Amino acid sequence: MASLVSTFCVFFFFLFFNISLTPVLGEVIFEDGYSVSTVIDGNKIKINPYSIIPVSGDTHFIILDSSASTFYTLSYNKDSDITVTKLTGNGIGYADGSLDKAKFNKPRSFAVDSKGNIYVADLKNMHAIRKISKSGVTTIAGGYSKTAGRADGPGLNASFSDDYELSFIPKRCTLMISDHGNRLVREIQLKAEDCSRDSHSGDILMQAYIAHSFIVFVPLL
Numbered sequence: 001m002a003s004l005v006s007t008f009c010v011f012f013f014f015l016f017f018n019i020s021l022t023p024v025l026g027e028v029i030f031e032d033g034y035s036v037s038t039v040i041d042g043n044k045i046k047i048n049p050y051s052i053i054p055v056s057g058d059t060h061f062i063i064l065d066s067s068a069s070t071f072y073t074l075s076y077n078k079d080s081d082i083t084v085t086k087l088t089g090n091g092i093g094y095a096d097g098s099l100d101k102a103k104f105n106k107p108r109s110f111a112v113d114s115k116g117n118i119y120v121a122d123l124k125n126m127h128a129i130r131k132i133s134k135s136g137v138t139t140i141a142g143g144y145s146k147t148a149g150r151a152d153g154p155g156l157n158a159s160f161s162d163d164y165e166l167s168f169i170p171k172r173c174t175l176m177i178s179d180h181g182n183r184l185v186r187e188i189q190l191k192a193e194d195c196s197r198d199s200h201s202g203d204i205l206m207q208a209y210i211a212h213s214f215i216v217f218v219p220l221l
Contacts, residue, residue, distance in 0.1 A: 039082065040074070040084060045084060047065050047068075047084065048065050048066075048067050050065060050066035050067070050108060051064045051066070051108070052064070055073075055116045059075060059076060060074070060076075061076060062074070062087070062112060064110055067106065068089065069089045069092050070087075070088070070090075071087040071088050072084050072087055073087050087099060088102045088132060089102065089103065092104070093105065094122075094126070095137075096136070096137045096139055097136055097137060098137075099132070104120065104125065105122060105125045106124055107120045107122045109165035110166060111166040111168040111175060112168060113168050113194045114168075114170055114194070114196070115193070115196070117131055117194055118131070118133075119131055119132075119166050120166075121166050121177075123162060123163065125143065127142045127148060127149070127159060127160040127161070128143035129141040129142055129143075129155075129188070139155075141156075141158045141160075142158055144156065145159040147159075148160065148161045148181060148182075150184060152186070155188070160182070161180065161182045162181050163180040164178060164181065165180070166178075169187075170195065173189065173194065173195035174187045174189055175187065175188040175190055
């Protein structure tokens, strides 16, 4: 009898626990007029797009394949062909330098400034923030601390938590850091040259990226 009572108690406990964790849905209002279409099938070109950010206007984008630690450029004009070009990332590791030799460690957050430079939250590489430009890859903050931290100051001495994301703020010319692990909002003041742009600066940098890139795919859907 005691065993039966215990069984019922366990049953009702799990029933109550599961019900309490079930989210209560409010009213769902569906708005008509939207449709979904596929631009790139990563299965066909062996790319797993984790994140995508525009570089210039509405035709050039940067794609991050986090699992492969690789960045790609996407030229997408609805009136012409779609071109995906490998930009940088050559296996998992930590190596600055030329675009064809640089390595990353499965980053998941990046930002793009007004000139098209790319800033990477490469947190698995000793909590580094790295910069991709037409001349190559550099480290601008962190990268020397094997443990998480929260130190401000010059980039060489700065440290970050195990979980942070980046966002570029054009009018402030800053890179904002959402440092989740430390519960901090932080910023890096960028150089003036990173934020100055004319009407074609993004296009020029994108062309430079493509000129330095080395693998091109033209996906067919």
